[in-house]
Amino acid sequence: MHSISYDRARDVAHAIELARQPGAKFIGGGTNLLDLYKSGVERPVRLVDVSRLPLAGIMELPDGGLRIGATASNTATANHPLVRQRYRLLSDALLNGASSQLRNMATVGGNLLQRTRCYYFTDPTLGPCNKRTPGAGCAARDGYNRIHAILGASEQCIATNPSDMSVALCALDAVVRLHGPNGERAIPLADFHRLPEDRPQDDTVIAAGELITAVDLPPPRFTAHHYLKVRDRASYEFALVAVAAALEFDGASVRDARVVLGGVAHKPWRAQAAEDALRGEPLSNETLRSAAEAAVQGARPLEHNAFKIELARRAVERALRIAGGMA
Structure with missing residues (x-):
């Protein structure tokens, strides 16, 4: 010690x-x-305790969006009337994310910063880990890699981001607000987490000394949405594959879409090719299949996680089908 x-x-x-x-x-x-x-x-x-700072509020913004304070608990956020009414995708992701005991303690800021559950990272006795000790090597690549990334991985790291909340926030175009030694800045959630590349020790773009103070949500515009989490057991467990699907319609056609995957990459994986396959198209079986196939373009499986490719295809199609009222 x-x-x-x-x-x-x-x-x-x-x-x-x-x-x-x-x-x-x-x-x-x-x-x-x-x-x-x-x-x-x-x-x-x-340890710098920020739990008593006045950052737990959840308030409506002048433009009709919502600001969620960084120290708001996951329980308070999931159950807040404005979140449940306007951003049900976020509420559902939080309620799928952990047990009630953990949700009562966990904060929004902490959820954004939680680290991977890769066995080789969390247990130093299993082997080397570049995320834990840069330059040591990645034992997961040749080890048991069932839960690991199929998209966006590097030779240095194949870990996945464990946050359900971040997947939903990415689909909702959320913005992370930071305060630090050099002042205040705002970063789109889609850009907040990093791919591992050659610096897997850096999970996010947050700088030294910066503190998350809030997450801002824009006014809601996606009228149909669904959060789907596929895991080994129905009780508290991290996702093998998760999908946040959000749709905006123009008559019978999809005007805009967000398709974000969890459990498959080092960050919430926005499947822009899947979104492109949906825009301007009616939500037909053919369109859903095209979007699902596009969502896993470029996937590179390892020895034990190739099943995730088909699982992700089916999860994307299922989430979109439920969001669009086709289930």
């Missing part, structure tokens, strides 16, 4: 100042960070 200092932030500026120390980590609910600390993956030297 090593010593850790603990500080409770008074406000956002104080939190950012405290986080300047190398090895400092923000902590809200702690549902992921504490597990990784106990397993020896994370070794913070200072």
Whole structure:
């Protein structure tokens, strides 16, 4: 064990100042960070508690959108009347994401930052991991890789992002708001998480010392949507494949669409080719099959996860079918 200092932030500026120390980590609910600390993956030297900051509010924006504070719990967010009425896709994803006990503690900001559940990352005894120790190697590539990525992986890392919430937020065109030493910035959720490339240790584009303060949702425009999660068991489990499908219609044709996959890549995977296959087309069986096929273009399976390609095809078609009222 090593010593850790603990500080409770008074406000956002104080939190950012405290986080300047190398090895400092923000902590809200702690549902992921504490597990990784106990397993020896994370070794913070200072914990900056942001759970008491006034960032738990959920409020309507002047343009009709919604701002969700970073310390809002997953339970409060999923059950908020405006989320349930206007952004049911997000509510459904959160309710599918974890047990009620975890949802009560987990925060929106922490959910965005949660780390992969790759066995080789979370258990240092299983083998080397470039995400845990850059340059060490990736034991998963030649190991048991059933839960790993089929899209967007690199030679350095084949881990997947575990967040259900992020998949839905990506489909809803959400924006992440950050405060840091250099001021405030806003990043589209679709650009917030990274593909591994040659820096798998960096899950997101967040800079050192930056604190997530809120997530903004634009005014709702997708009138049909569905969140589908395929997992090994119906109780709390991470997705093998998840799909957030959102549709906007112009008469009988699809005007616009979002198709975002979870459980298949290092980040929520927006299947733009599938969206292109839907736009301007009626929601027919043929259109659904074309979109499902387009969603897995470029997939590169490994020894144990080739089944994910067909599973993703079927999940995309099923989610779109339910969203469009064809089920």
